[in-house]
Amino acid sequence: MTAPAPLNKTIYTWNFKACAVIAGLAGLFLLWRFFFGIGSVSNMNDGYPWGIWIAYDVVVGTALACGGYAMALLVYVFNKGEYHPLVRPALMTSLFGYTLAGISVMIDLGRYWQAYNIFLPWHSNLHSVMFEVAVCIGTYVMVLWVEFAPTILEKYKAEQLRVRLNRVIFVFIALGILLPTMHQSSLGTMMLMAGYKLSPLWRTGFLPLLFLLTALLMGYAIVMVESFICQAWFKTPSEMPLLSKIAEFIPWLLGVYLLIRLESVNLAGNLALAFNGSLQGNMFLLENALLIAAFVILVQPKNRVRSKMLFLASSAIVLGAALYRIDTYIIGFDPGTGWRYFPSVPELVITLGVVATEGMAYMWVVNKLAVLPKAEHA
Amino acid sequence: MKIERRDFLKGALGGGLLLAADAKPAAARHVAKELPPNAVGILYDATLCIGCQVCVGACKQANNMPVEHTAGTDPLWENPEDLSAKTLNIIKKYGSGDYPVKDTVAGYSFVKRHCMHCLDPACVSACPVSALRKNSDNGVVTYDKTACIGCRYCQVACPFNIPKFEWLSATPRIVKCQLCSHLLAKGGISACCAACPTGASLFGRVEDLRQEAKRRLAMTPGDSYDFPVASLGSKEFQSHKAGHYIQQIYGESEVGGTQYMLLAGVPFDKLGLPTLPDESFVALADGIQYAIYKGMVYPLVVLGGLIYMIRKGEGDKH
Numbered sequence: 060m061t062a063p064a065p066l067n068k069t070i071y072t073w074n075f076k077a078c079a080v081i082a083g084l085a086g087l088f089l090l091w092r093f094f095f096g097i098g099s100v101s102n103m104n105d106g107y108p109w110g111i112w113i114a115y116d117v118v119v120g121t122a123l124a125c126g127g128y129a130m131a132l133l134v135y136v137f138n139k140g141e142y143h144p145l146v147r148p149a150l151m152t153s154l155f156g157y158t159l160a161g162i163s164v165m166i167d168l169g170r171y172w173q174a175y176n177i178f179l180p181w182h183s184n185l186h187s188v189m190f191e192v193a194v195c196i197g198t199y200v201m202v203l204w205v206e207f208a209p210t211i212l213e214k215y216k217a218e219q220l221r222v223r224l225n226r227v228i229f230v231f232i233a234l235g236i237l238l239p240t241m242h243q244s245s246l247g248t249m250m251l252m253a254g255y256k257l258s259p260l261w262r263t264g265f266l267p268l269l270f271l272l273t274a275l276l277m278g279y280a281i282v283m284v285e286s287f288i289c290q291a292w293f294k295t296p297s298e299m300p301l302l303s304k305i306a307e308f309i310p311w312l313l314g315v316y317l318l319i320r321l322e323s324v325n326l327a328g329n330l331a332l333a334f335n336g337s338l339q340g341n342m343f344l345l346e347n348a349l350l351i352a353a354f355v356i357l358v359q360p361k362n363r364v365r366s367k368m369l370f371l372a373s374s375a376i377v378l379g380a381a382l383y384r385i386d387t388y389i390i391g392f393d394p395g396t397g398w399r400y401f402p403s404v405p406e407l408v409i410t411l412g413v414v415a416t417e418g419m420a421y422m423w424v425v426n427k428l429a430v431l432p433k434a435e436h437a
Numbered sequence: 438m439k440i441e442r443r444d445f446l447k448g449a450l451g452g453g454l455l456l457a458a459d460a461k462p463a464a465a466r467h468v469a470k471e472l473p474p475n476a477v478g479i480l481y482d483a484t485l486c487i488g489c490q491v492c493v494g495a496c497k498q499a500n501n502m503p504v505e506h507t508a509g510t511d512p513l514w515e516n517p518e519d520l521s522a523k524t525l526n527i528i529k530k531y532g533s534g535d536y537p538v539k540d541t542v543a544g545y546s547f548v549k550r551h552c553m554h555c556l557d558p559a560c561v562s563a564c565p566v567s568a569l570r571k572n573s574d575n576g577v578v579t580y581d582k583t584a585c586i587g588c589r590y591c592q593v594a595c596p597f598n599i600p601k602f603e604w605l606s607a608t609p610r611i612v613k614c615q616l617c618s619h620l621l622a623k624g625g626i627s628a629c630c631a632a633c634p635t636g637a638s639l640f641g642r643v644e645d646l647r648q649e650a651k652r653r654l655a656m657t658p659g660d661s662y663d664f665p666v667a668s669l670g671s672k673e674f675q676s677h678k679a680g681h682y683i684q685q686i687y688g689e690s691e692v693g694g695t696q697y698m699l700l701a702g703v704p705f706d707k708l709g710l711p712t713l714p715d716e717s718f719v720a721l722a723d724g725i726q727y728a729i730y731k732g733m734v735y736p737l738v739v740l741g742g743l744i745y746m747i748r749k750g751e752g753d754k755h
């Protein structure tokens with residue numbers, strides 16, 4: 060496997076400029092939001108207090124950023140050192156994903172200037188799931204920066220600091236495994252409090268476990284998708300042998316997930332709701348169909364060595380698991396007073412702006428820092 | 438070394454499964470919350486309510502809330518939309534068809550909506566910064582804007598959709614009925630009850646209000662009885678004919694009980710009040726959180742295990 064190296068290509072491509080335009084537009088709407096209130100740009104309302112800024116940017120966004128967590132688990136806990144080349148790119152996507160999720164939270168918080176209250180002991184509510192999630196995510200963002208620091212220090216030749224950091228980095232690696240385990244499952248617990256407002260197709264005591272499993276599934280799947288995209292765009296060498304190996308245990312994870320997911324609804328006698336033709340029912344079917352399709356593909360060994368099939372399956376996992384999370388936070392949530400929610404255009408643009416910012420940061424970093432494996436024809 | 442690692446993993450996995458299995462019993466173990474020592478509340482009797490909305494105006498005045506013009510000339514009356522950031526209480530009307538008899542399913546009924554002041558309030562549990570608190574003495578659920586970060590988890594969590602948010606403000610607050618705690622502090626009673634001309638909204642100690650509600654449920658429909666006005670301790674009474682009550686005190690046991698209770702002649706789900714289990718969802722979520730974290734002991738143990746394994750792994754390589 061080739062050592063990671065900066066790509067050193069032109070950054071200001073057409074893609075980069077497109078991202079910049081979207082981010083700029085989002086910036087304008089953000090100004091509006093901060094002067095005239097959240098309701099002036101978004102369709103969120105008293106019935107649906109959380110929209111896509113939470114459901115997508117934070118709940119899906121952090122899961123998409125679980126590549127670093129999923130790979131670290133593999134490399135450090137299951138002692139599979141051979142996956143090491145995948146850790147750096149995964150860590151970087153995690154870093155961006157989580158940092159931007161943190162920024163999204165600040166956009167979404169109504170009284171953001173008091174956000175530090177969470178850390179003041181006389182305000183902290185240890186019973187609140189939101190408290191746990193907020194503290195965990197906040198700490199994890201810092202941990203990610205420390206974990207990624209060696210890559211930056213390399214670039215700026217800060218050798219002494221890098222060596223010193225390497226001596227204690229195991230603590231941060233450990234935290235980098237513990238914290239996502241905690242807050243990713245808690246993102247599931249969070250919606251338990253919605254009680255009857257959450258449809259029985261999603262409401263189950265297994266929410267924390269299902270959220271943890273989707274975080275891992277998305278983590279591994281996004282590492283694969285990202286690797287395929289980098290091959291196509293940046294012409295980095297294929298990582299197929301490693302990806303095939305990851306694909307070997309995904310069916311297990313996915314199988315356990317599907318079993319719990321479907322049985323928890325079935326045993327509670329609510330499976331009929333899936334077939335009543337409602338939006339909720341259809342989304343439930345779609346979400347699970349995607350994951351079952353991925354399972355069917357990956358359970359056959361011959362498909363795991365075919366890059367097209369792997370790409371298809373990992374994309375289906377990302378989509379299916381993301382949908383599961385959006386369903387739990389928006390589609391499956393019904394306050395029952397005739398409220399409706401569909402994101403407004405400015406609301407969508409702000410979310411797109413966050414994604415575009417992430418894209419720009421990604422392009423900049425892979426060109427400047429040693430993250431991706433060295434390109435074949437560079 | 439390999440074996441140790443595997444054992445640790447097995448232990449961790451087994452632990453995880455146990456926790457998942459443990460979740461349900463943990464919730465079931467949760468006992469109903471006791472009433473705070475001096476719990477006060479409101480009993481609303483839909484059969485006495487004449488729909489005059491004096492309480493709505495009195496509430497606005499007592500709490501400095503702006504007038505709200507939502508639709509047409511008679512906004513609060515005709516707009517079925519719920520409470521809002523400008524309106525802490527509301528009288529809503531249930532009606533089916535043109536049948537003119539009050540307090541019957543085929544006819545019509547009023548219902549007054551505002552914060553229930555739950556005994557096990559979901560909003561208080563949800564709030565990460567304790568901006569919502571339940572007073573340990575009188576049980577009133579209050580809000581502190583200097584603590585609130587505006588995350589709106591209270592809105593997601595409240596089973597009655599009570600907390601409202603100032604969507605069009607650059608410095609938004611959560612808004613909800615705080616049982617006129619500023620008036621209570623001065624020894625007064627809630628403005629809506631003080632203003633109610635028929636005693637349909639009645640202030641009092643929750644224990645006494647429960648007794649009063651039971652007395653009413655035992656009345657013979659059509660016979661005349663004395664009904665207290667404004668507050669249970671007041672010496673003012675009015676004589677009314679007892680209504681045909683649904684034999685249920687809404688709020689006696691719903692989600693663990695509430696300090697605002699209702700009586701009506703029409704089933705409560707028809708009046709827009711959700712049918713809820715006796716156990717609060719707080720208990721369920723809390724039970725799971727507790728089972729998983731056991732006061733941060735588990736996470737620290739796991740962290741120790743992880744550090745050990747990572748160091749071992751590094752050692753193996755060199």
Ligand code: SF4
Pocket residue numbers: 551552553554555558559560561578594595596597598599600613
């Ligand atoms: S009704 Fe809602 S806002 Fe009021 S105390 Fe209960 S949970 Fe909190």
Ligand code: SF4
Pocket residue numbers: 563564565566567568569584585586587588589590591592611
């Ligand atoms: S919006 Fe404010 S009051 Fe409601 S849960 Fe969040 S911090 Fe607490």
Ligand code: SF4
Pocket residue numbers: 495496497499500525526551613614615616617627628629630
């Ligand atoms: S108790 Fe006070 S704040 Fe609550 S509804 Fe009545 S008047 Fe309004």
